[in-house]
Amino acid sequence: MKKTSIIWGLLLSVGLLSGCSASRTPSYHKMAAQFESQSTKSKQAPKDTTKAKTSTSHDNSNGTATTLKDFKAPKKAQHDRLYVKSGQLTKAHQYTYDQAGTKVSLTKIKPTTQSFTNGHVTFKFTQIRILKNQPTTKNALKMANQALNTDQITGTYYTLQLRYTVANHRDQSVNIDGITAVKTDQGQTLTQATQMYDAGAGLRLTAKASKTAFTMALITSNPTTVKQVQVELGGIFTPSGKTLTKASDMHTLRLQNN
Secondary structure, rough: OHHHHHHHHHHHHHHOOOOOOOOOOOOOHHHHHHHOOOOOEEOOOOOOOOOOOOOEEHHHHHHHEEOOOOOOOOOOHOOOEEOOOOOOOOOOOEEEEEEEEEEEEEEEEEEEEEEEEOEEEEEEEEEEEEEEEEOOOOHHHHHHHHHHOOOOOOEEEEEEEEEEEEEEOOOEEEEOOOOEEEEEOOOEEEEEEEHHHHHOOOOOEOOEEEEEEEEEEEEEOOHOOOOOOEEEEOEEEOOOOOEEHHHHHHHEOOOOOO
């Protein structure tokens, strides 16, 4: 199975597929689908889309399609008040199952209102989540490892999710690199090349426009005790590729209490 097909299958399985506007091939982290914001056009609120699952995903980049057979949640889960068959995971400990057979639980959800600016482009963060992922099938493990370019996932793993709105204050269109690195207070550093996906990478913003996006990262060290993370805002470019602003220094993003 081609990697692109695997990735799109994962995306489908968690519902994040609709509306993402990153220009490059999506990575595993886009798979947070059911939990996260879509990269949509300005003036449209970020949406959590833990929606009812579909079984076919189309890869528009090469015309191929991947079909996944829906994983059926255990009967015990279907009678559990914390189980969410469709809709949003809004409270800690709520969970759902993706199509590959991964049980995905909302471990922590914290609001934030912090904003940082790089080259007349503002990144306003709105929410931080930590998700617990428990593969229940060999296929779920295989797909997660292949899409993440890792062989470290052998069981339960955690992902960190950052939601943000990015606004262009310039009088010209720009392309952005999104969030290019995340460093946790546990000492783990992730980049777009190493177990992190950012939906803002490659976005084009017209003059005075804004869009919503998200970052997903694989967390391997004490994920439930993360109290703050540092983020690097990517460079800003003209549509032709000329650098307007380089990547920023690290900015500290603190989790607030609900």
